[in-house]
Amino acid sequence: MSHKYMKYFKLTLLAGLLFVVTFCFWSPSSSVGVNIHRRQGRLGQKLFNKKIENLTFGYPDIEYHIKDDVARSLAQNSCVCLPGEETFHIPFSNLLFPRVWAHNLQHAFLENHPDPEIVKRHRAQEYDNFQRRVYSPADMLNIAEANSPLQYPTQGVEVQPLKTILIPGLGLKQKEKSNYRVHLTATLGTFNVAATVDMVSVVGAGKKQMMLSSPLLSSLNRQLQFVTYTNAVFHPKTADSIQFATEGHQSFFTIKVGHRIVPKLYNSGHSEEYNITSLVTIATKTFLRYDKLQDLIDSIRQYYPNVTIVIADDNEHPQPVTGPHIEHYIMPFGKGWFAGRNLAVSQVTTKYVLWVDDDFIFSANTKLEKMVDILEKTTLDLVGGAVREVTGYTATYRHTISVEEGGPDGDCLHFRNGFHHVIEGYPSCVVADAVINFFMARTDKVRQVGFDPRLSRAAHLEFFVDALGSLHIGSCSDVIINHASKIILPWSKTKTQKTYEKFRYTSVGVDKNLSNEIYYFKNRFKCMTSQ
């Protein structure tokens, strides 16, 4: 018995050694190189493009009569840098209605530049790289052919990277034939079947091309219910183009490849009323106005004694700002406006962040609960309030923003005063694209957009341009904050006030050039119009 045991032991040891040796040379992941340089099509892509072309054109001989009003609302291929059409053509319209200004960013930025051609080429190259990074086959135009015997999913099929799914909805509905056959082709993955059905032949299981055939149509369709797709080439966010074909007919659809969305949920406790202290952090930036900052803090504490206040400070000689629930951050001198804003919001640990300027004053009308309420109950990401000057004049600074396609020189950016809709259930609130600098927002969404730290002086709408398409923005006129008085007679300005104005309101030329660069290069606009 001991001899048998010894023999078994030796065998096990040998097997173990063999496994170790195999393991050392076998990597747990594919060692085949993955090409992540380009996303160009191949022959399949050309075939696909030809098919789309054939399906969208045709009937050149049949006459048509253009409907001007509708045709005019269609986007032009390339926007022109002119003030938008005025909807009213009457005398004195310029006096009665705000005029629209057009600013040719391309000229403004390039005319002062030593090497305009190089800048244009650099921008085009950067944009080209950007497009290749964001390209997804799931965004390409695809058309379902009529009278095709193929049934297939057109959207909603998703797989996690390197995982496997059943493909839903595949089918063949053909008239009586002696043999029924379908082909499946993928680029970034392989096919297989989770179960087999009698009388159906499966060729190419585990490969990028698989063929199923059967003399019985219902058996083939039953088999199609078990077709699986396995993503084989890793990418965290892409799509595979699948071809599903039978004799004489091809169909294309995409399978999205990506991780499950991991949410960012905030644990703010649960109570009947809104606990502002656990839900909201107030953020501001300060420069040369410690007195106004202290007035702001004192006014906040009257209504919200425990809410956290985050202060970004880029003074040359910072002074301490103390008190409970105050977080004071010192920046290098003069880093600037948007750098300070980006810093302050980067430190917020609550679900919502309230932005205020350091010369605002809370009043009894500054009910943060109203802002929390609309953010809790709707799909808004950001809601602006109203800022009241000492004169009584109250501003919400609501704007709409739209982008018009402009061709290789860049797009056209349009700002207009106003809003899109009133919000049902909130009669004082509307939906817009930009609001005033007093707003509450979802912290994670605002951080996703960010405040460009290059914008050191005057800047406001740049944030909302970066937010286009990401943030759902609202504005409520019934949440009001006061603005510390700006009426100062010239001879009574303090030294500090003069220094502040010098920093903020001069360097206009430099600011303008930076603003032009941001819009022209970073955001790739050639033109900007506004009222």
Added chain:
Amino acid sequence: MSHKYMKYFKLTLLAGLLFVVTFCFWSPSSSVGVNIHRRQGRLGQKLFNKKIENLTFGYPDIEYHIKDDVARSLAQNSCVCLPGEETFHIPFSNLLFPRVWAHNLQHAFLENHPDPEIVKRHRAQEYDNFQRRVYSPADMLNIAEANSPLQYPTQGVEVQPLKTILIPGLGLKQKEKSNYRVHLTATLGTFNVAATVDMVSVVGAGKKQMMLSSPLLSSLNRQLQFVTYTNAVFHPKTADSIQFATEGHQSFFTIKVGHRIVPKLYNSGHSEEYNITSLVTIATKTFLRYDKLQDLIDSIRQYYPNVTIVIADDNEHPQPVTGPHIEHYIMPFGKGWFAGRNLAVSQVTTKYVLWVDDDFIFSANTKLEKMVDILEKTTLDLVGGAVREVTGYTATYRHTISVEEGGPDGDCLHFRNGFHHVIEGYPSCVVADAVINFFMARTDKVRQVGFDPRLSRAAHLEFFVDALGSLHIGSCSDVIINHASKIILPWSKTKTQKTYEKFRYTSVGVDKNLSNEIYYFKNRFKCMTSQ
């Protein structure tokens, strides 16, 4: 002549006044309230769901035989919190291969909580709100019916909010009939035609339902080429579900509604070689290790004398850190690790940011140009390097991360050592989901993910979990940085070193609870497995 002129003038004035009065009462945007509370379907949705059900099931009588290996790779409905299956079942496997640990986050976080049921309900409520915010009809499963005479676009149709487009690819391919008729129905917009074709009747132009009919099929198809869709209900990012039907057949497709993507391009100048100073900013956080920080700075300056270094500092008694191109930020005492990281990256103005710890040392092998090269030429967003200890041991800390669906209690998060693929053209580089704390990344992409400022002490993989699906991550073993020695004999530790260790390595209980909360509540996982 004067009399005629006066009459004309009076008429114009009257017209002008009338227009002003009209304008005052006419808002430039719709005053119809928009409901942004829910995204539930209506009758159309129910019809649609029934159709999908009919198309995906059927043939219950036909037998099938499960293929175990494939069926096993399909996701379960609800992940179980156990160590993953071992791929090797041999004796002594536990000794030879790293073991997988499972951590039940739900138990760990809730067992110490005074009100576990309330927390579970709060998390479920927050997740529900989150899902309603990210829901898009464009993600729902849709299936193209076979043998339908309808031709229509299945993907790639996009319109900007409140704008108009031509719908591509609509068609009817039917046998001879006396009259051909199609219906179009939308929810968030209206239809029209950009041109009219003789012999085609259009009913409902400008409305949410439009009908086209004609005795001539080719004329109807010509007319279909001019159908337009106008988005009428503002939302910055959504999709409209369109029904396109004829007698006996319905098809559904989505039109995505959203702004044009506004890029964020960096103007870093153009030169033959990579200008590291204009392309890269080095970011770090420091605490109680000013000596090590100075060693880091000195080592950087040997190779990159002009690159900007951003330092986030949360010491209790901050000391000045000076020198050209150094930006030193002072934080409230002990704010912590990820707050400091988030601050530092929030201040970067270059295209790329290089993260280093304050006790790293640059060497001749720390070639930032290699990292820039792979980021410039591929779709990677972040590339990690290798950290070399004094012993010579070099680590890349490559991990893969996957998420398994888990039902209402949350998903399961899996960390494994290793990578996905080698990168073609870069033999020392691979694709992974997490890397070591020495990496270069696209500034705007890293900021979009962010470092959660609540994580004050030990944290690393949390960033990569938040980055899942957003960042394309690589790791190159040939870009090496040195790690300052950690070999300190206990009796030779300085007071500062002891204080540092006290801060970093104690409070383990508190850290663990915070980590559990982040994974359990914020990211909604019920279980975590790792090696």
